Amino acid sequence: MNLVKLAWRNLLRNKRRTYITLASISSGCAFALFIFALIGGIHKKTIEDAARMLAGQITVEHPDYRDAPGPGLFVPSVAAMQAMAAKIPGIESVKPLVAGQGMIASGAGSVGVAFLGVDPAIEGNVSPLARNMVRGRFLLPADVESRGVVIGTKLAERLHVDLGNKVVLTTTDTHGEVVEELFRVMGIFKLGSDALDGGLVEMPLALARGVIGLGEDQATQVGFLLENPDSEERIIVEIRRTLAGQPVAVYSWTTLLPALASWEASGTRGHRVICAVVIFLASFTILNTILMSVVERKREFAMLLALGTSPARLRVQVFLESFLLGLGGCAVGLALGSIAALITARQGIDLRGSVKDGAAPTVGNYAVSLQLRPTLTLEDVAFVGVLVLVLTMIIAIYPTLRSTRIHVANTLRSN
Known part of the structure; x- marks a missing residue:
């Protein structure tokens, strides 16, 4: 009889034992996949928030701006960038930005800030x-006329200002001259990062241009937000080809946010390790259930050996049973883990209330997202499924060898 068919019949012969083994394999697989997707979602959301708050996934700047940021190093035409973006599919929007540094002061004192x-x-x-x-x-x-700005909670505390209060920003313009401008606080934000909540000021683009002396079509950075971040490599190649020979440089977010890029790279390796550890811990349960199923069938194996079944054939049969269990357990586990990840991605898990004063962990001054929404990819599903199946097969080696290490006569005589 075909060994695969025989192995399948043996599994159906004792459904209770089969279901217990399947449950141990599928639960470990589902939990590992969910953790894998959850950590991936944290990385994706944190990076996306940082990119969208600043200059997008792709940024165009003056070639020398990275080395020595200054108001005199700017992109000459925002309109040209917008026209170019309209011809490239996959770009969601174009963000012109004017960035600078200075001192902001109130009656209570002054603080060094970055303004945007x-x-x-x-x-x-x-x-x-x-x-x-x-x-x-x-x-x-309308805040261009009222000279409105928004500041972070930490900065508002340091300056002892609230809504409607006035602050003075001191910086340098494109000619290197010191300028002072008066603004009014229209809003106060809280991002969970001490660096941003205590040192960032945002104002309307036209106001910032006027402060540092840029023209109406100029900006220190022009960012491109993408509909799908996975299309970044293709779009950045098209932008660089289109702007070849012009006095601008094109960067990926990985260049502008090196701390987050490093965190993502190390995190990808890290959550694979975490996934492997979770599966390794679950493997002890899998080993126990497979081993117990072998021990319970000692009399059956002894009878097969007494009837002339070769030990090698018996081992192959037991290994095939473990393989079918592993295959079924992985299929069920991947389905359950995917469903759990998709449901959680829709509902979300908000942990912002669980941290003290809303201060989230930070990476490179950017708050790690505490709104957890798992992100699942086919690559993740394949990685977890193959890892669980391979580990199950490795675990099955010992019970397989154990199945023929019995004393036939003594086993048959025992009750």
């Missing part, structure tokens, strides 16, 4: 900062 000029019409829809206002509101186009 943004287009309120764009930023209000894409930036996580706009969704994290704790008092007041985010910027509006």
Whole structure:
């Protein structure tokens, strides 16, 4: 009789034992896949939030801006970048930014800050900062006239200012001259990062241009937000080809946010290790159930050996049973883990209330997302499934060898 068919019949002969073994394999597989997807979702959300708050997944700058950021190093035409983006599929929106550094002061003192000029019409829809206002509101186009800015909670505490209070920003313009500008606080945000909540000021793009002396079509950075971050490599090649020979440089977010890029790379390796550890711990349960199923069948194996079945054939049969169990357990486990990940991705797990004062862990001054939404890919499913199946097969080696290490006569005489 075909050994695969015989192994299948043996599994169906004792459904209770089979279900217990399947449950141990599938639960370990499902839990590992869910943890894998959860950690991947944390990485993706944190990086996406940082990219959307700043200059997007792809950024165009003056070639020398990275080495020595200054107001005199700018992109000459934002309109040209927007026209180019309209011809490249996959670009969601274009973000012109004016970035600078200076001192902001109130009657209570002064603090060194980074300021960012943004287009309120764009930023209000894409930036996580706009969704994290704790008092007041985010910027509006009308704030150009009222000279409105938004600041972080930590900065508001240090300056002892609240909504409607005035602050003075001191910085240098494109000519290297010191300038002072008066602004009014329209909103206060909280991102969970001390560096951003205590040292970032956002204002309308037109105001920032006026402060440092840029023209209406100029910006220190032009960012591109992508519909699908996985298309970044293709789009960055197209942008570089289109802008070849022009006095600008094109960067990926990995260059502008090196700390997050390093965190993602190490995290990808790390959560694979975590996944392997979870499966390794589950393997003890899998080993126990497979081994017990072999021990319970000692009399059956002894009878087969007494009737002339070769030990090698018996081992192959037991190994095939373990393989079928592993295959079925992985299929059920991957299905359960995927369903759990998809349901959690839709509902989300909000852990922001569990941290003290809302201060999330940070990577490179950017808060790690505490709104957990698992991200599942076919690559993740394949990795976990293959890992569990291979480990199950390795575990099955010992019970397989144990199946023929019995004294036939004594086993048959025993009750």
